[in-house]
Amino acid sequence: MVLNGKGNDNGINEDTQKRVWAKAKELNYKPNMMARSLRMGRSHTLGLIVADISNAFYARMCRSVEDAASKRGYYVLFGSSDEKADKERTLIQMLRDRGVDGLIISTTLANNEDIEELKKENFPFVLVDRFIPGAEMPFVTADNYAGSVEVVEHMIKNGVDRIGQLTISPSHLTSITERTRGYQDALKKNGIGFDQALVREISYDNIAADMARVLPDLVHPPHNIRGLFVVNNNLAMAALEVLNSLGKRIPEDVAVVCFDDVDLFRFVTPPITAVSQPVAGMGRESVEILIDMIEQKDKFQLSSGQRFLPTTLIVRESCGNNV
Amino acid sequence: MVLNGKGNDNGINEDTQKRVWAKAKELNYKPNMMARSLRMGRSHTLGLIVADISNAFYARMCRSVEDAASKRGYYVLFGSSDEKADKERTLIQMLRDRGVDGLIISTTLANNEDIEELKKENFPFVLVDRFIPGAEMPFVTADNYAGSVEVVEHMIKNGVDRIGQLTISPSHLTSITERTRGYQDALKKNGIGFDQALVREISYDNIAADMARVLPDLVHPPHNIRGLFVVNNNLAMAALEVLNSLGKRIPEDVAVVCFDDVDLFRFVTPPITAVSQPVAGMGRESVEILIDMIEQKDKFQLSSGQRFLPTTLIVRESCGNNV
DNA sequence: GTTGCATTCTAAACCGTTTTAGTAAGATCA
């Protein structure tokens, strides 16, 4: 009681408390966390599941999750799902068995039953980057829709008309569908017809090869795109390589923008205009929400646990003159 | 006993074993890992301490550590030290208190007492990327010396003579000292005098500003370097930006090579020649060594736990004609 | 008929905490 600061609450004499502290120091006493966890049913550990921790986006998120968690006395166990539903299921299972107090999940959205199950069992969790549309559960995501509208309109304002889209499969992720919706709405809003023929979907597991197969078709007749909206950083890197090998100049032949900003874009010639995501904020807020859920399960208001964080458009030179 | 596969060893009747399994399945029994950990004194959890998990190098290493650990049934708790000795100390402390079975540490090498203490207490750990020279403890690192010799000689073979070095502080890290040693030896070996005036040290906490201050001096008279050996990816990015703003052309005005390869280098113009580190191997091997130590403490041979992994030179266009 | 020995199962101890229940001593009160 004394060592946990509950001495006064439990009516332990001041003198005794001092003696306890002294003896603890003398013996270099370190509480055994496993025993504590066993007894309390709480491990002060969070589980973090992302697609791939070696991807710059998730790596940065991990970092901010770590910082935020450690600030509140929590540790982080992590795992990569590789965008595979069964890996995700296994990870959820294992991390729960392992006794984490809550989960932060960038779900593949391919086995929502597992997530729904968590909710039904009232197990604390927060979705990050992606959410289940219409489902009543906490999530933190960038405002993918608004960010996409903004960047596509930026292209249009710079006189780019035939704007193609490079998207990724699995394409049902809300992070992706929202970007697609933004792209389409931006076109419509500006009187440009949406043309499905200018859209290509590339498989997460086979990016380089798919890109080499698909992109030439888009930039050559009859499609002749003049602009390219790429939905994430993985894809953008592959696209730049192919564009390069095709001898296409940016932005003269084809303008390029990307959703999600990485270091790389500052350095290539020309620098790539991109939508920067509030990665640190996403990590931090999901931790805050999760720990609040864990520590005050009843009082928690779901409504305060659904967040769309604003993105920022980083204008560089890949769209021309930047009016 | 049955559920842990020790039924036969303990003479449990086959029939009984089957009944146990059936009942376990029926009740959907899931062992409580905390109880198990408490009793066994083993948590099947490893701690991973790196400078910054959001850095591409460490992010990739984390990924391979995760994969290797999970393959052997272990989980990974991680923390970033930000190259700060006190943060590292706290992390070691916390992760040990937390009951990890072993640690993988990319140490700051600033408080070796903590590491020596681990050794003295016979607590399983492996150093990764950096090691304590002369100390008898397991580590896994890239062959920083050989890789540096190779890349600097590559520069020399391409006719670059006045080769400067951009290094980082803290500069006592073996990953850095070995690269420096490689740089100097390569010069000597090729009859080029080593000139301390062509070396600049940049602070980890202030890379951009330091670089802007330091690099111009190096490329202008009287130093007039014709080549630049940059010791890591952080520094290289900053250097490229400054070189760019100075209007220096690569490799015509100054050739550039970097130790540690990142995606970026493939994409900039011209692509940067770099030494690629065996990141995946480093992660994997450190896990293997660590778990071997944990699971068979006595049989473990230290000699088999010190590894220098070969690097590969990725020749691109930042040194000219690449003879 | 007792002893010795497998074979197989049961009971209890243990890991190190937190929490609950119990107790001893002194103070309060009728």
Add this chain to the structure above:
DNA sequence: TGATCTTACTAAAACGGTTTAGAATGCAAC
């Protein structure tokens, strides 16, 4: 003076596993 209440501490139960010691049974040997 005995009942009741505080105050401050002590003892024991609980968490859920693993491991050790103990016990019941059947069979062979002397």
